[in-house]
Amino acid sequence: MENFTPTPRTQVKRLPDRGLYDRAEVYKILEQGFLCHSGFMVEDQPFVIPTGYGRVDDQLYIHGSAASRMLRSLSGGIKMCLTVTLLDGLVLARSAFHHSMNYRSVVILGTATLVEDAAEKTKALLAISEQIIRGRWAEVRSPTEKELKATIVLRVPLLEVSAKVRTGMPHDDEEDYQLPIWAGVLPISQVPAAPLADPRNLPNLSVPESVRKYSR
Amino acid sequence: MENFTPTPRTQVKRLPDRGLYDRAEVYKILEQGFLCHSGFMVEDQPFVIPTGYGRVDDQLYIHGSAASRMLRSLSGGIKMCLTVTLLDGLVLARSAFHHSMNYRSVVILGTATLVEDAAEKTKALLAISEQIIRGRWAEVRSPTEKELKATIVLRVPLLEVSAKVRTGMPHDDEEDYQLPIWAGVLPISQVPAAPLADPRNLPNLSVPESVRKYSR
Numbered sequence: 001m002e003n004f005t006p007t008p009r010t011q012v013k014r015l016p017d018r019g020l021y022d023r024a025e026v027y028k029i030l031e032q033g034f035l036c037h038s039g040f041m042v043e044d045q046p047f048v049i050p051t052g053y054g055r056v057d058d059q060l061y062i063h064g065s066a067a068s069r070m071l072r073s074l075s076g077g078i079k080m081c082l083t084v085t086l087l088d089g090l091v092l093a094r095s096a097f098h099h100s101m102n103y104r105s106v107v108i109l110g111t112a113t114l115v116e117d118a119a120e121k122t123k124a125l126l127a128i129s130e131q132i133i134r135g136r137w138a139e140v141r142s143p144t145e146k147e148l149k150a151t152i153v154l155r156v157p158l159l160e161v162s163a164k165v166r167t168g169m170p171h172d173d174e175e176d177y178q179l180p181i182w183a184g185v186l187p188i189s190q191v192p193a194a195p196l197a198d199p200r201n202l203p204n205l206s207v208p209e210s211v212r213k214y215s216r
Numbered sequence: 217m218e219n220f221t222p223t224p225r226t227q228v229k230r231l232p233d234r235g236l237y238d239r240a241e242v243y244k245i246l247e248q249g250f251l252c253h254s255g256f257m258v259e260d261q262p263f264v265i266p267t268g269y270g271r272v273d274d275q276l277y278i279h280g281s282a283a284s285r286m287l288r289s290l291s292g293g294i295k296m297c298l299t300v301t302l303l304d305g306l307v308l309a310r311s312a313f314h315h316s317m318n319y320r321s322v323v324i325l326g327t328a329t330l331v332e333d334a335a336e337k338t339k340a341l342l343a344i345s346e347q348i349i350r351g352r353w354a355e356v357r358s359p360t361e362k363e364l365k366a367t368i369v370l371r372v373p374l375l376e377v378s379a380k381v382r383t384g385m386p387h388d389d390e391e392d393y394q395l396p397i398w399a400g401v402l403p404i405s406q407v408p409a410a411p412l413a414d415p416r417n418l419p420n421l422s423v424p425e426s427v428r429k430y431s432r
Contacts, residue, residue: 009258035301035303035317037253037264037266037299037301039262039263039264039297041262042225045297045325046255046256046257046262046295046297047323047325048254048255048264048297048298048323049323050253050299050319050321052317079260079261080262081255081261081264082264083264083265083266085251085266087406090348090349092352092411092427094357095356095357095359095363096341096352096353096356096358096359097357099348099352101251101268101348103266105266107263107264107265109263125312129312129315133306133308133402136315139397139398140308140311140315140397141310141313141397142312143311143313144313147311151313169412170414176357177416178418180418180421181355181357181424182413182414182417182423182424183413183416183417184417184427185411185412185414186349186408186409186411186412186427186430187411187412188406188409189407190405191404191406191407192404193402193405194403195401195402195403196400196401196402196403197399197400198399198401199385200385201398201399202394205396205397205398207398208397208398210308211308211398211400211402214306214402
C-alpha cells in the first residue's frame with residue numbers, strides 16, 4: 001500500500017510534526033468517522049456541508065444532500081475538499097495561549113465526479129451505510145431501482161490526502177510549569193445513548209444487532 | 217433581534233422545511249458547539265479546516281491555525297463558509313433509502329477580515345476560549361502582548377446565515393411500516409470522560425471548576 005505524497009497543497013505547514021501521509025493511518029481515521037465536511041465552490045462562494053461518506057479501496061464516496069446545491073455547477077467534475085475530524089479532547093494548558101485540542105483529521109483534495117454505473121452506486125451506498133452503522137444494511141429493505149435513481153453519489157479518488165493528529169498533554173512555556181494552575185486533558189468522545197424505538201414499530205420487535213452492538 | 221433573510225445562496229432547497237432563519241435559534245446552535253469547519257479557496261482549490269470559534273454580538277471569530285494557509289491569499293478579506301454541525305443521532309428507518317441523521321447545523325457565508333485592534337482581538341480570543349470551556353480563561357495565565365501578536369484572529373459578520381435541523385423518528389414509505397423491521401433513533405452525543413491531569417502539575421492541585429463543571 002503506497003503512502004500519500006505530500007504536494008504543495010497538502011504539505012502541513014503549521015506544526016508540520018503533526019502531519020501524516022501514511023495511507024494506513026489515514027484509512028484508520030476515515031474508518032472511525034462517518035461524517036465529513038465537504039467544501040466546494042458555487043459562483044465564487046465556498047460552501048461547506050456535512051455529509052456521510054464511505055470508502056471503497058482508494059475511492060471515497062459521498063451521497064445525496066451534499067450534492068444537490070453543488071450539482072447545479074457540476075459538469076465533468078467539481079473541485080472539492082472533504083475533511084473528516086475526530087475530536088478526542090480539550091487540551092487545557094497553564095496559559096490561555098497554549099490551549100489546544102486533541103484530534104485526528106483527514107483532508108482530501110480532489111475532483112468529485114458523478115457515479116453513474118448502478119453496480120458501483122449500490123456498492124458505494126452500502127459502504128456509506130456500513131460506515132455509519134455496520135450491519136444495518138442487511139437488516140432493512142434494500143433500495144429499489146427508483147430509489148437508486150433518485151440518489152446522487154459522488155466519487156472522490158484518494159490521491160491528494162493528508163492527516164493531522166494531535167495527542168497528549170499541553171506544551172506550556174517552560175517557566176509556566178511553576179504556576180499553581182491545574183493542566184491536563186479533558187477527553188471527549190461521541191457516545192451512543194439507549195436506542196429510542198419508533199412508536200410505529202410492529203409489536204415485539206427487539207433491538208437488532210446493528211444497534212445493540214453499535215460502537216466506533 | 218432581527219431574523220436572517222434567506223438569500224438565493226442560503227435558501228435551503230433540499231427539504232426546505234428543515235431550514236431555519238430565526239436568529240435566536242441560530243445563536244442557540246452556535247452556543248452549543250465550539251468547532252466549526254471553515255471553507256475557503258486557495259488558487260481555485262477549496263480547503264476545509266476544523267477550527268474553534270466564538271461569537272460576540274453579531275460577529276463570529278475564528279483564530280490561528282485555520283488562518284495560516286488561507287492568509288497567504290488574504291488581502292482585504294477572503295470569502296469563507298463557516299459550518300457548525302451538531303450530531304444528535306442516527307435515524308434508522310425500515311428502508312436503506314430513508315436512513316438519515318438527526319442534527320442541527322448552521323452555515324455562515326461571508327467575508328472574513330483580519331482583526332487588528334488589540335482590544336477586539338482579546339475580546340474575540342476570550343469568546344473563543346469561553347465557547348470551548350467556560351471559565352477556563354480566568355483560571356489561567358493571560359496572553360502576553362507577544363502572544364497576542366502571534367495570534368491571527370478573523371472576523372466574519374453574521375449576515376448571510378441559515379440553519380438546518382432534523383429531529384424525530386424516521387419517515388418511511390407508508391407500506392414499509394408493515395415490515396417486521398425495528399426502526400428508531402440511536403441518540404449520539406459528545407460527552408467528556410474523567411479529566412487526565414498533566415504529570416507535570418505541581419502537587420496538590422485540584423481539578424478546577426471549569427473542568428469539573430464542564431458540560432454542553
